[in-house]
Amino acid sequence: MPLCNKIKAGIIGFGRMGEMYLKQMMLDERWDIAYICDIDSEALSIAGQLAPDTTRLVSDNQILFEDPDIRVVVLATLADSRKEHLLKAIRYAKHIITEKPVASAIEDEWDLLHRLEKSPVMVTVNLPLRNAWYHNTIKEFIRSGEIGDLAIVRVCHMTPGLAPGEGHWAEGPLFHDCGMHYVDIARWYAESEFKTWHAQGIRMWNYVDPWWLQCHGTFENGIVFDITQGHVYGQLAKDLTHNGYTDIIGTKGIARMTHDFVTATVELHGVTQTRRIEEPFGDKNLDILCRLFAQSVEKGVMDPSLPKVKDAVIASEYAWKFLENAIKNDLPSRGTLKTLQAIRERRNTQRIGYGLLRKKK
Ligand SMILES: NC(=O)c1ccc[n+]([C@@H]2O[C@H](COP(=O)([O-])OP(=O)(O)OC[C@H]3O[C@@H](n4cnc5c(N)ncnc54)[C@H](O)[C@@H]3O)[C@@H](O)[C@H]2O)c1
Numbered sequence: 001m002p003l004c005n006k007i008k009a010g011i012i013g014f015g016r017m018g019e020m021y022l023k024q025m026m027l028d029e030r031w032d033i034a035y036i037c038d039i040d041s042e043a044l045s046i047a048g049q050l051a052p053d054t055t056r057l058v059s060d061n062q063i064l065f066e067d068p069d070i071r072v073v074v075l076a077t078l079a080d081s082r083k084e085h086l087l088k089a090i091r092y093a094k095h096i097i098t099e100k101p102v103a104s105a106i107e108d109e110w111d112l113l114h115r116l117e118k119s120p121v122m123v124t125v126n127l128p129l130r131n132a133w134y135h136n137t138i139k140e141f142i143r144s145g146e147i148g149d150l151a152i153v154r155v156c157h158m159t160p161g162l163a164p165g166e167g168h169w170a171e172g173p174l175f176h177d178c179g180m181h182y183v184d185i186a187r188w189y190a191e192s193e194f195k196t197w198h199a200q201g202i203r204m205w206n207y208v209d210p211w212w213l214q215c216h217g218t219f220e221n222g223i224v225f226d227i228t229q230g231h232v233y234g235q236l237a238k239d240l241t242h243n244g245y246t247d248i249i250g251t252k253g254i255a256r257m258t259h260d261f262v263t264a265t266v267e268l269h270g271v272t273q274t275r276r277i278e279e280p281f282g283d284k285n286l287d288i289l290c291r292l293f294a295q296s297v298e299k300g301v302m303d304p305s306l307p308k309v310k311d312a313v314i315a316s317e318y319a320w321k322f323l324e325n326a327i328k329n330d331l332p333s334r335g336t337l338k339t340l341q342a343i344r345e346r347r348n349t350q351r352i353g354y355g356l357l358r359k360k361k
Helices: 016-026 041-050 062-066 079-092 106-117 133-143 179-190 286-299 309-328 337-349
Strands: 007-012 031-037 056-058 072-075 095-098 123-125 150-158 194-204 212-219 224-230 243-250 254-259 263-269 274-280
Touching: 007 016, 007 286, 016 031, 016 041, 016 072, 016 286, 031 062, 041 056, 056 062, 062 079, 072 079, 079 095, 079 106, 095 286, 106 309, 123 286, 123 309, 133 179, 133 243, 133 254, 133 263, 133 274, 150 179, 179 212, 179 224, 179 309, 194 309, 212 309
Parallel strands: 007 031, 007 072, 031 056, 072 095, 095 123, 150 224
Antiparallel strands: 150 243, 194 212, 212 224, 243 254, 254 263, 263 274
C-alpha cells in the first residue's frame, strides 16, 4: 500500500500493551506508526529497537496531537493520564483506540463519555473478550435457541498473575483493573443491566485491598450471574497453572468454554446438537480491534461491533460497586506480606509468572 494511503497513527505509552499494539499494527499494512510517545527513556529506547526507522520517538505527546497528518492515537499509558489525552483527542480531532479504564476515577469516566458523545471523534476501548471467537460462538448458539432461555451466566478468571504492588497502581484493586473485563462480558451475555449483587473478597497476604473477589447477583431481565476473579492462584507453586472458564446455562441446554492461554475450547450442548470446537486462544484479539478500527477510519463510520466507551464505563462503575460491596461484607485476611514479597521477587527477579510487566533496569 502506498505510504500516503496509510493511516498515520501514534502510540502513547510503550509498556506491555503499547508494545503489543506496535507489533500488531506493524503486521497490518494499513497502519503507519508515525510516533511512539513515552515519558520513560528506557521504554523509548526499546521502542527504537522494535519500531520502523520512520517512527519518531517523543516524550511530549503534544507533538503528535499537533501533527495534522495523525488520524489515530492509541492510548496505552496507565489510567491516570487518560483523561488529559482524551480531552486532547477531542480538541485536536484524533480518532482513538484506548486502553481501559477510560480514567482512574469513575466521575471522570462519565464526564469523558458525555464529552465524547458530543464530539465527532471515533473512540473504541480495548475490551478484548467482546472480540473473542469463543464468546461470539457461544452467543450465536444462545441466539439460535439451542439452550432455551438464557438463565445463568458464570464467569471465572483466576491466574497467578499481577500481584499487588507490581504496577497498574492507577487502575485500582485487581477486581477493577482486570475484573472489569468479566463484569463487562457477563453484561454482554445478559444484554441487560445489573440489578442486585452481593460480593465476597479476601485480603490475600494481608495486602490492604482484596486480590480475589466473587460477586453474584441478578440482571434486570431476571438472568443471574456469578463472577470469580483473582490473581491469587498459586504464584509460588512449583508449576504454575490457572483456572478460567465461562459457563452459560439455559432452560434447556448449556454452552461453556475454557482455555489454556494457547487454545480455547468451546463445548456446546444444545437441544439438537452437541459440538466441541478447539481454536487458538487469540489472547487480546488486537488483530480484530485494529482491523475493525482501520476499516472504520477508512469508511468514516465506526464499526458497530467495536467496544464502546459507554460499555467500558458501565463495566468500570460496576467493578467499583462490587468492590465497595465486598468491603462492607467483611473482608478477612489470610497470609502475610512476607509471602507477597516472595511472590514479587519470584515474578520480577526470576521472571516466572503470568502477565509479567516489562522489567525495569
Ligand atoms: N485491555 C486489556 O486486556 C489490558 C491488559 C493489560 C493492561 N491493560 C491496560 O493497559 C494500560 C497499560 O498497561 P501496561 O500493562 O502496558 O502497563 P505498563 O506499566 O507496562 O506500561 C505503561 C507505559 O506508559 C508509560 N506512561 C505512563 N504515563 C505516561 C504519560 N503520561 N505519557 C506517556 N507515557 C506514559 C509508562 O512509562 C509505561 O511505559 C493500563 O491502563 C492497563 O489497565 C489492558
